[in-house]
Amino acid sequence: MNFAIIGCGVIAFTHAKALKALKDEGCTLYGACDIIPEKADAYAAEHGAQRVYYDYHDVLADPAVDIVCVCVPSGTHGEICKAAAKAGKAIVCEKPMEITPEKIADVIGVIEQTHAKMQCIFQRRMMPVAIAVRQAVREGHFGKICLAGADLKYYRDQAYYNSAGWRGTWELDGGGALMNQGVHGIDLILWMLGGEVETLSGSAKTVSRHIPVEDTAAAVLNMKQGGICVIQGCTTAYPGFSSTFYIHGEKGTVVFNDEGILEWRFLDESTAPVRPDAGERVGGAGDPTKIGDYGHICLLRDIAEAVRDDRAPAIPPQEAALAVRVICAIYESSRTGRPVAL
Numbered sequence: 001m002n003f004a005i006i007g008c009g010v011i012a013f014t015h016a017k018a019l020k021a022l023k024d025e026g027c028t029l030y031g032a033c034d035i036i037p038e039k040a041d042a043y044a045a046e047h048g049a050q051r052v053y054y055d056y057h058d059v060l061a062d063p064a065v066d067i068v069c070v071c072v073p074s075g076t077h078g079e080i081c082k083a084a085a086k087a088g089k090a091i092v093c094e095k096p097m098e099i100t101p102e103k104i105a106d107v108i109g110v111i112e113q114t115h116a117k118m119q120c121i122f123q124r125r126m127m128p129v130a131i132a133v134r135q136a137v138r139e140g141h142f143g144k145i146c147l148a149g150a151d152l153k154y155y156r157d158q159a160y161y162n163s164a165g166w167r168g169t170w171e172l173d174g175g176g177a178l179m180n181q182g183v184h185g186i187d188l189i190l191w192m193l194g195g196e197v198e199t200l201s202g203s204a205k206t207v208s209r210h211i212p213v214e215d216t217a218a219a220v221l222n223m224k225q226g227g228i229c230v231i232q233g234c235t236t237a238y239p240g241f242s243s244t245f246y247i248h249g250e251k252g253t254v255v256f257n258d259e260g261i262l263e264w265r266f267l268d269e270s271t272a273p274v275r276p277d278a279g280e281r282v283g284g285a286g287d288p289t290k291i292g293d294y295g296h297i298c299l300l301r302d303i304a305e306a307v308r309d310d311r312a313p314a315i316p317p318q319e320a321a322l323a324v325r326v327i328c329a330i331y332e333s334s335r336t337g338r339p340v341a342l
């Protein structure tokens, strides 16, 4: 499988590391594309890509490319994903898949029309503990879940926001602490709960960074199944903290963060689900260049297998839409001062 990376910035390095790990499984970093030629050239030289492009249309026109990894600013994911699907390429799209529910629906429409294979990156879903919690919820081990939550306290200084013109803008980042960083944890807690959000109330503010989007936010989500899910997210908590997830039910509690499992307790120990290995570290709380590559390895391997075996990938676009819907609803609630029904 020949992969081409579109957008040779920060996260493209994680894709390169993942493809290196998958070399023996037949995955090749074949092409590198960036609108800044020096970035494409340097990336291709460092990671051994055979072909360099400065315009993504040339990537899509190259019959040797099987899979494109869309690693450009978030608000331009949709344009490239739609063009790639129409060109017959399989797609890996970085998070968030797009920045509004409308733009996401547009991409899903084209994917359904073209039957293109598309993998959305939410690497935390590959963590063994997250998979085990989702399974435990499904099997009813928690009983009725009363309270769940995600503490998503990152640190990104002003230099981070100044490092690329699109960061912290409504047009291309789609938001701040929630849409860029928090989207990982919001996706994960909702995926583990497997529940639907009925209504939510949120508050999103810019407390200390010089950006138009939020650097600090919190929301209370009323779940259809009855419980409450609390989200806290920011990019202003020095020095940046491991994202922490809580699931409390009448028959069990699990609390874990990026370092490991803090609580794994069930009322009936004889039927309790097996405590899993916490798995690889996720990283990136204080520095986006320190993001681990475990989840990317899993998801890139999975799309290659999905293409080979003609099956759906692990995280198709229909599955990646909810977190962005919830985040946009939090923004709306914050703007209007009213709860929002989903």
Ligand SMILES: NC(=O)c1ccc[n+]([C@@H]2O[C@H](COP(=O)([O-])OP(=O)(O)OC[C@H]3O[C@@H](n4cnc5c(N)ncnc54)[C@H](O)[C@@H]3O)[C@@H](O)[C@H]2O)c1
Pocket (backbone or CB within 6 Å): 006, 007, 008, 009, 010, 011, 012, 033, 034, 035, 036, 039, 054, 055, 056, 071, 072, 073, 074, 075, 076, 094, 095, 096, 121, 123, 164, 180, 288, 291
């Ligand atoms: N999964 C994760 O943990 C994770 C971490 C960081 C970033 N991301 C996501 O990855 C995406 C990129 O973020 P980043 O931090 O790497 O950004 P970045 O600014 O470091 O890199 C983006 C690159 O895309 C290039 N580019 C812009 N428009 C292009 C186009 N039309 N064609 C080709 N190249 C183009 C830019 O020149 C730049 O080099 C974002 O959507 C972000 O949310 C995901």
